[in-house]
Amino acid sequence: MVQEPLDHVFHALSHPARRAMLATLTLGERNIGELAAPHAMSFAAASKHVRVLEGAGLVARRVEGRNHVCALQAEPLSKAEAWLSFFEGFWNRKLDALKAVLKARKETP
């Protein structure tokens, strides 16, 4: 029962093919076929992945004749990064604790 925007974004990012597609789109616009090509799956499956990315607001589609041209929409990723950044202190804290232990060990040999 995925509902909030962040739910969609994180879910979209949870599949390697979709992350790869986003990475490809940083190089410029691509149509569905071009996005599908590198992946060992049917065209139709890739098309569904693109739809998931669209649903998360990460891809914008523009129909140009028979081609569906996709463009990266990175803004929602900034929301995800903002959420993660709240935890930055907590992976640094662990390093700080380690440093403290090492420092204490050096000072009391």
Next chain:
Amino acid sequence: MVQEPLDHVFHALSHPARRAMLATLTLGERNIGELAAPHAMSFAAASKHVRVLEGAGLVARRVEGRNHVCALQAEPLSKAEAWLSFFEGFWNRKLDALKAVLKARKETP
């Protein structure tokens, strides 16, 4: 067919209850019951969510008598943030493009 570490992490983050649990754990260690309490779901369901977080390496569990004490393990989040940071240029770029348009409009009225 989730497999890579990032797959697990992003999938774990895609459910609001799990994100809330991580947020709670920034306040200190909590047992399963405490993590479950704020959520409108059965104890067993919450327990499963904790297991997902564990599977993603985001939570460490320590059994203390009948309590299972959970602690935040934030490191995998840093991997996720690192992946996202690659895209920072792309949401900034959009803002830059907007600024450029506004600038051009002002200069050629």
Next chain:
DNA sequence: CTGTTATTAAACCATATGGTTCAAGAACCG
């Protein structure tokens, strides 16, 4: 018009996900 290309739609399948309920297992309380 005909054929090829790009894409979606539909039907189907196996498995995962998120939830429930009820039973079972330890550990503490008195």
Next chain:
DNA sequence: CGGTTCTTGAACCATATGGTTTAATAACAG
């Protein structure tokens, strides 16, 4: 010991997910 508390396990259910294959649709090429 007996009862309560914290937690998992198991069975079950509905729906979602990720994949397939086979049409169907639409646009371009000749």
